[in-house]
Amino acid sequence: MDFEQSLCMNNIKKRKVWRLNHCPQYGIITIMQGGRVGNQMWEYASVWAVARRTGLEAYVPRCMRLKLDQIFEQLSVPTFEEIGHCPVEINHFVKSLEAWNFTNQSIILPRYYIKPELVLTWVQDIIQEFRIKKKILEKSQQILRIAAKFSTAKIHTFIGVHVRRTDYIGYLMRKHNTKPADVGFYKSSMAYFERKYSNVIFMVVSDDPSWCWKKLGYKNNVYITSRSHKNSPALDLAILASCNHSIYDYGTFGEWGAILAGGETVYYNLSHSSSCKTARILKNWHTL
Known part of the structure; x- marks a missing residue:
């Protein structure tokens, strides 16, 4: 004991x-x-x-x-x-x-x-x-359907977007002497997926949804999952894992969301982060 x-x-x-x-x-x-x-x-x-x-x-x-x-x-x-x-x-x-x-x-x-x-x-x-519980997965699927309801397309390509800010901004400066990813990283990553796939919908999971809405909310194919109410970590992970592909900045939570999704991942190139090691192993992970 x-x-x-x-x-x-x-x-x-x-x-x-x-x-x-x-x-x-x-x-x-x-x-x-x-x-x-x-x-x-x-x-x-x-x-x-x-x-x-x-x-x-x-x-x-x-x-x-x-x-x-x-x-x-x-x-x-x-x-x-x-x-x-x-x-x-x-x-x-x-x-x-x-x-x-x-x-x-x-x-x-x-x-x-x-x-x-x-x-x-x-x-x-x-x-x-790491099989997510059925009830949590069903709720995440419901959120994906809500995000797609304004589209006339029958088949969509969902891209999970992880935006980590709040406490991580100070951590990045202390640990890596660097600033957080700016909006340009997310915009260029989104543009990449829009060029490559059709009927793309971006499912944004973030600890700072107001920043995401201010910077990315102008796009009609962006759905910010926790804008109206905060999701549990379990539901956020299920949303990321339920997507076809991923945009990942940093932090182990978003990293696992991309791993469980299993598709193509565009990640933020942060030196000495575990994502760089992951990208050397998973061939569908890359930077732009």
């Missing part, structure tokens, strides 16, 4: 009774919880992928599963509830895949661990792992 709690950002409820499954014969792979939905998706996916690579048994803390279970169907990596009765040998843990040497050794990955080059080796499998 103390070990599991040490992996979580917030306190988790103590359990009087744990499921008594078999104790791991060899080492395990787990991770410390950090960040919001996008970060925790990378953290979960990293545990899932390292387990595949090493053969170690994968477990995530309940605090992470409680968050992700609100969005996704039947995630396969179990929680420590399965082995809560088993002893924990802290001195058998290392902090990276690179430091791991033998099967009896366990790995505890740090918060904010992002390894696209490992996870995306099995990109179609991780897309299947």
Whole structure:
């Protein structure tokens, strides 16, 4: 219990009774919880992928599963509830895949661990792992239909547009010494998709919908999803994942929206970001 709690950002409820499954014969792979939905998706996916690579048994803390279970169907990596009765040998843990040497050794990955080059080796499998709950998907599909109702075309090409601003503006300056993407990035990316595909509708997901409306609302094929009321992160992710293609600026949330959509992605070229690593693996990701 103390070990599991040490992996979580917030306190988790103590359990009087744990499921008594078999104790791991060899080492395990787990991770410390950090960040919001996008970060925790990378953290979960990293545990899932390292387990595949090493053969170690994968477990995530309940605090992470409680968050992700609100969005996704039947995630396969179990929680420590399965082995809560088993002893924990802290001195058998290392902090990276690179430091791991033998099967009896366990790995505890740090918060904010992002390894696209490992996870995306099995990109179609991780897309299947992150299957969004049916009710959330149905609601996102309803929003796409609303966005298309003023068009006379029967078939549309939906482009998910992720616009991250608010807290990220300061982060970009501190971390990368750069300003956020200006409206020119979104306009040129939209123009690219309009040239390439027919009956394009842009589904804009943003933490600053008023900025999006001011800068992009003049286009009659732009639908700003949270302009009238704020969507949940789960619904925003489902909207992005339901689109055919993606325009992505930065941040792990929009990155996962584009990965789950699975189509062509135009991304903002930000040096040292995980999107650059992702683009080296996924051939349909590119900058303009």
